[in-house]
Each structure stands twice: as structure tokens, then as C-alpha cells.
Amino acid sequence: MILQAIDLSRAYSRTIGYRKVTPLLKLHFLSRRWSADVYMKCDQLQEIGAFKIRGAANFALQLTEAQLSRGLITHSSGNHAQAVAYMANKLGTKAHIVMPENSNKLKLENAEKWGAEITLCKATIEDRLIQANRIADETGGLIIPPFDHEWIVAGQATCAMEVFSQTTDVDIFVAPLGGGGLLAGSALAAEYFSAHTLVLGAEPEQAKDGYLGYKSGVREKNVKADTVADGLRTTVGEIPFSIIKESVADIWLADEADIVPWMYRIWEESKMIIEPSSAVPFAALDKQSHKIKGKKIVVAITGGNVDLTQLP
């Protein structure tokens, strides 16, 4: 394994002061529904409204002064952009964020809130990369990847590590699967610090590259993603995949039609705003709830950055 327990421990202490230890709250109605003991790990309550601060902090905090001084760059329309903008702000350097010109207003504002410089690009992955590389060439700054890097995976592992310090005897830890940073990090955290905990991934049926790769053992790169869970449309990264295929207990799928209703159900019952991506684990678990009866389950809530003027 590329990442050892010591790497996770270092990420855990390095990121103190940048990540919040977010609350772990019991979901009473789901506990009754599934005859289980169900908790949500509330990472939507991070200051940027998403878990992504963990990986971005662990990455940015390992750069030299000279590297930092040239600024941080990323291309993203989502929570990773905010995480990089936040870290640049805290570390006193500049953030350059390449965002598609059709990004929604809320996400633009959120990145700007932290003083990032936004470069709009065409809504294609190719143009995003071209623009980001151009800025990197011009400034000498580093591009911070959203998930496919071991520093990012180690940073995301701190979410499950916190859970294992907040409670004991977790039978199942569930994380949604997009690029795979959080799921891979969670699997390593369990392996090193809570060996009896099974880690499950949850993915939309309509973006199941991770599921297919996990089942076949070969990473899938060309699955069409067409899901409301916008954070999970991306393809699993190479480094996360190598960890997931070894250390994750299973990947469960959510039906597309169940995702938005589960999002609102969690809003109503928990009084917490979670994004569609964070509803995917609940939709997936509910389909196979007979398998989790009597278990203590923690679901990682990845974010709450929903544009309330554009509700699904």
C-alpha cells in the first residue's frame, strides 16, 4: 500500500486548524426504519460546506514557501474549487480557479468569497485543462488535483479517523463514490485504525464506473455519467481505485429516481441541508436494508452546497 498508517496520522495532525471536527449525529427515524443504529458524519458543516477541505489542506500544507508563493491552481466547478480558494486565503497566497462558463452563480460566488481569481472556460474538460495548464505555465503555480493524489487521499482519510475518535464499534462506514478520494481514504482509515469496521461505497446506478471497475478489478474510464448527484459524475482516479479494489467491502448502487426524494427526506428529518451526492448512500442502503439490520452505521455527508434558488 502506498499510504501507511503514519501518513494518515501525519495528515491528521497537519490539518488541525483547517478541518473542523464535525458533529456525528444520530438519525433516529432511519435507525427505526432499518432496525439499526444510524449516524451522519456532518462534513457539510465544514467552513466551506464540504469535506473537500481535508484533502486540499493536507496538500497545500506540504508545499514549500517558494511553491506557495506562486499560488494555487485548480479547475473545478464544485467543492474542490472552494477548498483550494479557502486554503490559498488562509496561507496568504493567490488561488486561480478555472470554472466552466455555465457554472452556477452560487459556486462562483463561493470561490470569490475567499478571494480566488476566477478564469471562465468552455464547459469541456479539455478546455478546463488547457486553461489550467496555461495559468500554471504563466505563474509557475501548482495545480492541486481534486482526488488522484496520495496527499489528497490521506487528507480525506481524516474524516473517518475523526469518526473513530468520536465513537467506538462502528460496524459499517459508508461514503459516496465519485473520484474516490474519500472512499479510498476511509478504507485506509478503517484498515489502520478500526479494523473491524467495513467500508462501503455508494454510487448512482447512472454513474457506476466505480462499481463496474470494483467488480471486474479493472478501472473503467468510459461510463456515461448522467445523474443528479453532480459530485459523483467523475471517473474514479487511478490511486483511489488501487486502494478501493483492495480495501473496500462492497459498492452499493442507488436508483436515480430515489436520490432526490432521499435528499429531501434527510433535510426534513435531520434539519440538515445535504447535496444530492450525499443522499446517494441513503438511497443505496435503503435498497438492501435487510443486510444492515442491527448494525452501527456511519454515513459520511460530503457537502451541503445546494443552490436554493435552483432546487431539483
Place this chain on the structure above:
Amino acid sequence: MILQAIDLSRAYSRTIGYRKVTPLLKLHFLSRRWSADVYMKCDQLQEIGAFKIRGAANFALQLTEAQLSRGLITHSSGNHAQAVAYMANKLGTKAHIVMPENSNKLKLENAEKWGAEITLCKATIEDRLIQANRIADETGGLIIPPFDHEWIVAGQATCAMEVFSQTTDVDIFVAPLGGGGLLAGSALAAEYFSAHTLVLGAEPEQAKDGYLGYKSGVREKNVKADTVADGLRTTVGEIPFSIIKESVADIWLADEADIVPWMYRIWEESKMIIEPSSAVPFAALDKQSHKIKGKKIVVAITGGNVDLTQLP
């Protein structure tokens, strides 16, 4: 003062296991906006989605076996109904809830979820009382008042008491003002356990009976209430008023047009669903934010029972 420190201390220990010690979370964006240190006390995360469990628990837990066996009665269209239904369920007795026939579906379902027997009545306070008294006569059960009783006030005091055990040096504690149970309890909690903390009430401009009574020293009973903050339409009770006029530092008003925008702003920035009533303190504080600069402020969030299918 009718309620002594020992009464609050007893309420605090009596209600353990029924109230949750809800999280106290920092609001970063508001702290920046007001140049202050702003926290929300998240009582919308109580199992019934509102602080009302505190008073209802402190009341129900002081009844004799014989009283309990005849059931608990209340008339309410809101969070107090759920609190009474919840307590009856936990204590193994029956709850009879009188609700107006135009109550919304969510609130009916929430009371029914705990096994309460619902009696629909006409949408007038007179018919509510007639029906509740009829049930009390028939069953011999006790009517649990929503705010105008010292056991209720002592129970609601546990919210601020928790805050004073979760953090120190609170300069200002703010509670919305409806019937006055929470505000009166908070004022007593500060007086007895955190003497340097000022307690502020917040009321909608369009339901300002509490404000007018506080300023004149005489309780107002006939102010027309026409506000979206449905939890605050009621008139301040006699017992809460006698405490509020002595022990509250001031009452600040919120403009009606500011309430719903502040509700959504808090949703977006905190990822928490709060009711319109819980947005009133923010709208009121924002109008006079120059007075709270540099202060450590805790706002009591009273509930999150919003019908998501009927958003304002």
C-alpha cells in the same frame, strides 16, 4: 423570583435522556459580517426538531404515576404538540392533541408519528380550548400548557444552561419571543449561572406584544399578530412576562420583509434548516449590528420543522 437556581438545576438533571445536548456551532460568515463571534445553539436537532421537548419533558416528568396513566393533553398546531406526543410515547401513556383542522399535513404526521390521538377542531382558539377541556373532563388527563407555567419555563432554561456548559464568556444570548417560555428561562439561566451574559429577546415587528409590554411594564394582550414567523404569533404568557420584564436586557424587533430572506441565508451558509421563527433573531440583530461588534453572541435556534412542500 418564583423560580430559584435549584429549580433550574433540578430541571437540568431531571430531563437528561429526554433532551439532547445539541451542538453549538460557529457561524463564520455572520461573525465576519458583524465583526463579532457568532454561534448558533442548534435545538432544531432535538429529536422532535424543536426546543419544546425541554419544557414538556420537565413538566411530564413531575407527574405522578396516577396522573400519567390518564394521559397527556394539549392543544397546539406546532412544535409543542410534538413534544407532548413524544413524552407520552416515552413514558408509556397516551397523548391527546387538539389541532386546528387547517393544520398542515407535516405537523399532523409528526404528532401521529409518536402515536398521539389527534382531535381536529375549528381553527379558533375558543374551539381549541373547548375541545381540550372536553377531553380533560372525559379522561381525567392533564393539559400541558405550552409556555405559561413555571415547570415549562424551568425546562426551557436548560437550553441556555447547556450553552454555558459548552462554552464560556458568552456576552449576549438571544432567543426569539413568542409565548416567552424560552426567553424567560434563558434570562433566569443567565442570572443564576452566567451573570455577565446579557439576554436579548427578538420579536417580529408585526407581533410585538412582548416588546410593547416590556417597554411599558404592563403585559399587552391585544396586539394583532400577522407574521410569517408562526411560532411567535402568540401572546406572551403571564409567568414568562413577569420574568422577562425583570431579567431581559432588551427586546429587538425584526422587520417582516427581512425574516424569510434571513431564513434562506442561514440555510445556505450553515447547511441547517431553521424555521422562520428562528430567523427573527438574525433579522433583528442585523438591524443593530453596530451594537454587538466584538461580542460573543449565541443565538438559540428554536426549531426546523418547515414543510418543504410549502416553502415561503
